[in-house]
Amino acid sequence: MLLHMFLILHLQVLVMASSSSSEEDGSSERDDEHSKGSSHQHQWGYHDQDTWSSAFEHCSGKSQSPIDIDTHKVFYDPRLPPIKLEGYDLTGSPALTLINNGHTLQLSLPSSMRIMRGFDHVYVAAQLHFHWGTTEVPGSEHTIDNIHFPAEIHVVHYNSKYANLTEAASKADGLAVLGGFIGIGLHENDNYEKILSALTDISIEESDTEIPGFNVRHLLPNSLERFYRYNGSLTTPPCFQTVSWSLFNDSIRVSRRQLAALEDTLKTEHNKLLSKNFRAPQLLHGRKVLASFHTVSTMGKPREAPQPETQDNNVMKTSGGEWHILAITFGVLFAITFLVFSMYTYQQKKKYSKFKKDSKQNVIYKPAAIGKDIDQTSVTIT
Template structure:
C-alpha cells in the first residue's frame, strides 16, 4: 500500500509537469495564431497586419493606441444599470425564401457572411442601422477565442453582426464617423446538441477552406444566430477590433449565450486556412483598457438559468467545462485520484493501528497475575 501510494504520487507530479509545459508551449506558439478579423471593408490600407503582431498595430494605425479601444473585459459588478436603454428591435432578419443568396467568404482573417441592407435595427438607438456583414472570432480547443470577456472569462467563440448608420451611403463611408457603426455581439458556448441554425453556415466550410475563397448559401433566418433573449445586454462605446481601429462603434454584447456542439466548433477551428497551409484560428484581439469608460447594462435581475449573467456575478454557460484545457482537466482528475488514494492510505493506517491495538489488548488479558510467595521472593 505504501509503495502504491508513493508511485501514484510520483506519476501525478510527472504528468502535471508534462502537461503544464505543453500548455505553455501552445500559448507561446505564434505560428498558429492568425490574422484578426475585419469589422469593415477597409483592408488596412494595404499594410499587412495580423493577430501575432497586434502590439505593433499602433505604429501603422494611430487609432489602435486610442483610449476607447475594443474588445474589453466586462466587469458585471461594475456595470451600471440604465433603465432608459430601449429594447432592440430587428427587422428583415428572416431571409428564408429570399431569392438572393448570401456570400460566405474566408478572407484570411475570419469567416464572413455578407448581409443585405434590408436587414436593419429599427429601435434601440438614436438612428436606424442597416446590416452589412457578420463574422466570427474563435480559438482552439485549448484556447477559447472570444474577444470580449465577462468577469475575465473567455468563451469558445464570438459572433459580431455589423451595422452602419443609414444616413451614410455604405459601411466604408460610416466606418470613421462618430455615430457610424453598431455591432451586436454574442458569446458562443458549447452545448450538448447540434445547432441547426449555425449548421447552415458551418456546412459550407469546406467550400471556403482556402484564403480568399467564397461560396453562396441560401438565405435563412439570421435572427436565430443571436440569443433568444435580446433584452439582456451590456453596452459601451468602443472601436473596431482590427486596424485601423476606428473608435466609432456602439457595442452591444448580449448576456445570454448561444450554444453549438463541440463538433461544430471544431469544424470552425480546424477547417479554414490562412495563407498556404496555416490554420485560421485564434483570430481575436486581447481585451483593452477601459480608460474610464462606463459599461451599462439593461438588466439587474438574478439569473434564471445557465449562461445568464447578472450585475454582481456571472454564471457560466452550458458546456463551460470545455473552457478548460486538457492539462487543467488532467490536473483535476489526478488531484481527485490523489485525494482518494490519500484517504485510502489513511483508512488503511487506521485499520492497521486498530488491529494491532486489539492484539496487544488481548495479550495483556491472557497474562495471569500470580502474587509471589515469601519463598519465591
C-alpha cells in the first residue's frame, strides 16, 4: 500500500516538472523572438511603404529617414569633429560574409572596425548594405536638393557601450550610420568589384557567400571631412528613431556595367528582381541638418546655435539691403544728372553772352537832326 502511494506521488512530481519545463521553454522562445525585433514577425516590402506604420509604430514618427537635404537650409557647424575610422583595412583578415537577405545586399563586418572620433562615443561596425534603383529610376534613399543618385551605401555602427547591434538598435544613442552617394563614372571601381563580382553566387534570396577581406575604407569617398549630420531613423522596419546620420558630400563612382550588376542580378521572393529598394524621403518636422563645411547658403555665415527667425526680421533684413542699394543707385544718378545740367547751363550762358556782344557790334546809331521830328531817327541793323 505504501509502495503504491509512493509511485502515485512520484508520477505527479514528474508531470508537474514536465509542465514547468515546457512553460519555461515557451517563455524562452517568446523572449528570443521578441529580441529579434518586430520586423521578423511581419512581412514588409518596398512596394507597400505606406502601410509600414500599421505594423511598425515607429515608422510614423517625426524623426524618420531618409530625408531630402536642402543645401539652402543647412546650418554650418564648426563644432562637428572630423570622422576618424580605425580597423577598416581588412586585407589579409578572415573572409567576409556577403548576404542577399531579400531586401538588400549586405556585408557583415567585424567588431574591429570602429569610428573612433566624430561622435560622443566610440561606435562599432556591424554591417554595410546598399540601396539602388533601375536604369530609369535612380535609387539613392537620401536626396540632395530633391535629386536622387543612382545608389547609396550605408555602413552601420552601434554604440560601444551596448553589447551588440540588437541591443543598441532601440536606444536613443544606439546607432551611427555613414552614408555615401554612388554615381556613374567612366572607369571600373576595383574596390567595389570585390563585392560585385560575387553577386551571381548569391542571386537567390537568403543565400550567402564568402569573399576575401579588403580595405573597406575604399568603399567610401576619398575625403571624409565634408559631411551632413542629422538625427533620424532606420530606413526599414522597425524604423527605430535612434540613428545619427553622417552623409558625405563627395560621391563614389562606379562604372555603368558595375551599377547594372547591382540592379539586375539579385532576386527576392518568388524569384522577382530585387531593385528599387529605397524608401521615399520623409518630412523633417523641424529637425536641423548640419554641415561640417560651408555650403553656398552658409558661406561666411556660421551658425553655431541656429534659431528660427521671424518673418518680420527677414523682411527688415531684406528691405534694409535693398534700400541700401537703391540709395547708392539714386545718388549716382543724381550726381550724373546734376553734372549734365551744370554743363548745359554753362554752355547756354556762354552762348548768350557771345550773342549779346555780337549784337552790340552790329548796331549803328544815327542821331536825328536838331529840329527834326522823332520819327526821322533811323536805326540800321547790318
